[in-house]
Amino acid sequence: DIQMTQSPSSLSASVGDRVTITCRASQSISTYLNWYQQKPGKAPNLLIYAASSLQSGVPSRFSGSGSGTDFTLTISSLQPEDFAIYYCQHSARTPYTFGQGTELELK
């Protein structure tokens, strides 16, 4: 199985900050990498697919980059509704696996 490792596991930030979350794959996955946002008690929501493509309806302050084994999710200017848990997920082959999550907290 391909292991996905996110860093940091948690992050404290303020409204307006620029934040970056990193996801590393245990082997090369090209750009087969997706990012999701999950709020408490809710299902995950797709933000970014294919490493850098913004899902329809997602604000442009979210962006993704990377290829191979190293990927980043960047939020350019944090808004109050962005405090949540973020997960990366590879879609290179089955079994699909997710990172352990990064909890973004209000400082």
Next chain:
Amino acid sequence: QVQLQESGPGLVKPSETLSLTCTVSGASFSDYFWSWIRQPPGKGLEWVGYLSSIGSTTYNPSLMSRVSISTDTSRSQLSLRLNSVTAADTAVYYCARGAWLVGAGTSAFDVWGQGTMVTVSS
């Protein structure tokens, strides 16, 4: 608007079978693949398996011996069966639509149900 709604018993006894249903509205089964994904309390996400647009199934090897996913297209329902459950199977179970993203050459889970909590306990 596409909607997915999971349903099933919230409590299952150890060694018994967990059975869940996902009712799909606003989308055709034949245009997507359909997954079950679970999340133990306070933990991360685990892909359980999927049913493809042509009706074939692929499962997580960690669960393969115990899991079955099927569909009843006449009722627009996706089903999950997990045999011989233990406390480790306690989780929120989500059904999710898998979309092949034209131009990107890959897939993602673009629509999710609200999830249903299943507790395994005697």
